[in-house]
Amino acid sequence: MSKSSNILSRGLWKENPVLVLLLGMCPTLAVTTSAYNGLGMGVATLAVLLGSNIFVSLIRSLIPKKVRIPCYIVVIATFVTLVDMILEAFVNNLHSSLGLFIPLIVVNCIILGRAEAFASKNTLGRSALDAVGMGLGFTLTLFALGSVREILGNGTWTLLQYQEILIQLRLLSKSTDPILVMILPPGAFIALGFFIAGMNAIVARKKSKAA
Amino acid sequence: MSLILPILVLSGIGAVMGAGLAVAAKFLSVEEDPRVEALMEILPSANCGACGYPGCSGYAKELVAGVDIGLCSPGGSDTVAKIADILGVEAVALVPKVALVRCAGGRNLAPDRSIYVGPSSCKAAVLVGAGPKECRWGCVGLGDCAEVCEDDAVDFTEDGLAFVRADLCIACARCVKACPRDLIQMVPADRKVHVLCSSQDPGKNTKAVCQVGCIACKLCARRDKASFVVENNSASVLYEEGSKDTPVAALVCTPGAIWDANEDDLVSWLTDPARREALKERQAELKARERAERAAKKKAAAAAKKAKADKADESGPAEPAEPGTQKGGQ
């Protein structure tokens, strides 16, 4: 059995849900138009993942094997609805910019995947750790992807945008033309491609050094 | 009311859908052998094909159907034991195997006859004028075996001779199929003495093209009929059950085509010129000892004869001396 620190860290790097497992592509590609959006989407997913993993782990012995998927989906849908309501109530601008992708967390493969592959077989504490690790990995990746796309495609770096508070750095002067395509859908694919390529290159280099 | 309605709706949907699932479970259920999944868990997931089935899942399915459980060489005896456990059958002893390149003639010992120009592949090279190597049986050294090895177990000496690192080899046997000269053989991992030559040419032809080729002199087979056989001008070790390693037989090989893992590490055996000198010394030593032995035996026999003639029956002491010295030679 793996150590708890391993459970926490593997979601960040070794089994990063986006860059290694290639799960949750839909929000990854769609909402990372700015760093802040990526961060918001990541945190929302993290919250749902934490809730569903804890709950599934708690009731894992009660669920009959044959109907486990419907049960997980009900659990996940409940948490997603909760998060949706919370975001709408407190960070309305984020809620509107993420739009449909919040309800779509229900079908995010990461969440159902972790429920099926991990929470249904592990204790509460381990499942929570797993959720935090995976959620953080997802959040950080989306944040990094959103940062790159926003900086290249818009010249800015938005870290917070809550009501009147706006923390935004302008990294390219207004007169320089940004690479507009980066915040358009094709840019998401190109940036993600380079992220995955970079990740693979680092892993391969480490491996060859170890050997 | 605003609180009760969602609860009612959700429960209602749950009840309807649950009923539907119950019906589906009754009529659509597929019996799947749970053992297949269990077998998949314990198979090594190398998907190497050594068992002859397409991947580990293929083997798992066939195992349930009742094929030989001792086919997974990468898994080794542990896996076989586990398979036997799951299937509830008797475990068979799986002899762990490793791949062995049966050629010791690098470019320094078995030279090339021409400079090959073309794709760097043994398969392609042997099609051009029957290959650049003078020996038509020997390792071409362009690495078709290394290409297919996923565990980086195939390495090359400075003189372009392929050899397998036994510690890395998982016995998937891919390299066996890749070699156009059929030089690679799966051998039991616990055996220490191997013939590293596959040449089937008459002795004088082999000798002309390779300094370490088997010349089919049959000395090894004469020494140890149980372990060595010479067929088609080529000596080979009988790896079947019952035969055992006899390092002395390795020592008698004049060209040094027989490698004894107890004495030499494979790489130094293939590359170090000093070991050939050492081999010669050991051979001389052995010969001298055997000569002495024979002389002693003769003497003893003569003595015994004499003693017999002298009606004193003391032929015993001379007999046990022979196996004793043999052991010392190891």
Add this chain to the structure above:
Amino acid sequence: MSVSFKGGIHPDYEKELSSGAAIEDLPPPERAVVHLSQHIGAPAKAAVKKKQQVQKGEVLGEAAGFVSVPVHAPISGKVVEIALHLHPFGSLQEAVVIESDGEDQWCELPPETRPESLSADEIKDRIRDAGIVGLGGAAFPTHVKLSPPPDKTIDTILLNAAECEPYLTADDRLMQEEPERVLSGFLALRKVLGAKDAVIGIEENKPEAMGAMEKAVGKVDGVRVARLHVKYPQGGEKQLIDAILGREVPTGGLPMDCGVVVQNVATCAAVDDAVRFGRPLISRVTTVTGQGVASPVNLRGRVGTPVQAFIDAAGGFRGNPGRVVLGGPMMGGAIHTTDTPVIKSTGGVLVLTPEELPPAEFDACIRCGRCVRACPIHLCPNEMGNYCEVEMWDQLEGLNVGDCIECGCCAFSCPANRPLVQFFRYAKLWIRQQAALAKAAQSQDDN
């Protein structure tokens, strides 16, 4: 007006190196290594014993089957060995080694006969007994070509005098110097086949040979000389038939499937010897040429002579030899050592200097399509080469690698220097192996 086919290439012909050199006789070797496998088909079975005395022309090996021909002693002397020896193809093959007694005495030969007085079957028997094979390079037993199944009518016989391979001039010289002999052999072959038409196809770059042949043909009924466009591989059987008759040999078939038999110039000369004098095939004209030899020549040499003797007769190497090729540069095989003995089908010894050799490295295909335009069989060498390189055999299906005649046009024209012919050879070997495996499995199922 000249005729040609679609595809092909125009390499540097370099024929002027040796085209002016009259045919000379190479003295018989002291020691002849006569391979029992000199032809396509089953190797001959040794018919002599060690230490046996043999005369020139005596049978050394009997034909082992229908697609097989006997092998004869090229010199008189003593058999010293029957053992494995280096074959021009690089492998070790069984050969009879004869040490010369210096007499060079013919064995007993039948009296000279006029070809007209012999029946078709008698001629065919003489050809087979003389061990005659196609001397253009393929070494296919000639009598097999002369025995079409009864359901096939042969209406035309072609004399392949294109000699499209660069450098080689042996056929050219033979036609210039002995046109009557070539024609006589050709007519004998026509008689065997009962073909109505006979066409001699000569490339335009051999005006003297064409003149000599036209003169020899004179008014012989049904024989004509066709001018061929100078293009490689004009002398490929299929290309020759296409150019002269506009027929295509059916895929997987032989020329006789479209009513044609093609014979080579040197083969016809050998046939004349066999039919007229009953002499077996023990010598042939070989061009020794290339920038790597001092003075290129055309030599009539005995089978079993080491290549080195040919090179010495051409004044030896000029500079360092880079590669020695038996045959022409497009389809000939490189040999490892000049000690290799020549066989019946060795029509040329080409020595290339290291500077002339193509580079060793090759790059990825850039899909320029030059190979496609060059392929005389209209295949897709670019695609085939890519799949062969990564061994994607299933993708090769439908690309007809098996039709490839290995003429080398694709590899010649490839700017990325891809070894396409080698790839295809390997693919064909793989296909043959698969077919054999499938056949074995089939027979196992049947049992």
Add this chain to the structure above:
Amino acid sequence: MAAEDKETSKNAGPGAASDAGKRTATDSPVEATADSPEEATADSPEEAAPQMLTVASSPHVRSGESTSRIMWTVFACLLPAAGWSVYLFGMKAAIVLATCTGGAVVIESLVQYFTRGRTSVQDGSAALTGLLLALTLPPGASVVICLVGAFVGVVVAKAVFGGLGHNPFNPALTARVFLLIAFPGPMTRWPIPLQALADKPQKLYGQSTSWLDAAGRSLDFANAKTGAALHSLAAKVDVITAATPLAVAKEHWKRGTGELTTYSDYFVGSMPGSLGEVSVILLLLGAAVLLIRGYISWHIPVSFLLGVIVMAGLTHLANPTRYMDPIFHLLTGGVIIGAFFMATDYVTSPTYPLGMVIFGLGCGLLTMIIRLWGGFPEGVSFAILIMNACTPIIERYTRPTRYGLKPWAEPEAS
């Protein structure tokens, strides 16, 4: 000399062989006389080594053509047009050309260094990609744009697919389309070739052209009546931009206003446009060299132009006031450079003649469809890229018929 060496090494053979024979003590008389080569090389490898022959598969001669020669020839054939653009647009054009070409070469070397692949940057494919890209850019493109384009062309469009020979899309055009989407503003700012105009001030009086009018209105351009004045004007202003003839045709013509320059202007490039579309003559000159040397075949360019002519001709005949005539469409935009230098890219176009014709026709028709009814005024890049995507399937269905399928009627059985 070398022949003598060979002799000595040969002579060493039997001697060494007889030694071997004695050592094995088997059948030594035969062994001693055997002059088979094994003995010679086996026992004296040091002597034999320098004499070793090379062995390779046939054919043993090659045409001498090479990838790098082809690439550099195409490169050279584009240089006159590139030079002309420098003459027309001045330093700006030179900077664009240098940045794109140099950038592509440097980036390719870096990629090959980091991926530890074989260095093949000297084969000229990267330089050619860079030059082709530069020729599709507006003269005022910034250094950043050029470098981003070079990066996309060399890395995204080529290296990630496996390098030269494996890229499905024309790298230069991929880069151009990327830039067009990434930098919509700068990529559609077309400077007027002031220098060229200044040399021929009569243009201003002889013709009233729509783009010149537009420019003149903003800068009092039309009042600068002499060449010297124009020169000084050219020196003063940073850049004067105007719509390309195609844009004019698309926008103004639709409304029934505006006039266009004469065909001769298109020929010599007295119009706003990208570096490579301003001189039809020099491009045709380069293309002629390629055609004569057999580096490109006529199939793609001719069918490309044919597609353009047919579409333009039909629409022009149907409504001459709304649609321009075929010659206008041939001479403007990137049709010439596209048809002769881009669509003929070996790697991304079909290799079989029939496929080439289909490919070219497709390019021509798509170009015209985009020009006439699409959102962009120019469609050559998109048309070629779309047809690049179709290349594998075209290739699959246009393979040549192999030899040996022609039926042969056996003569009447007698």
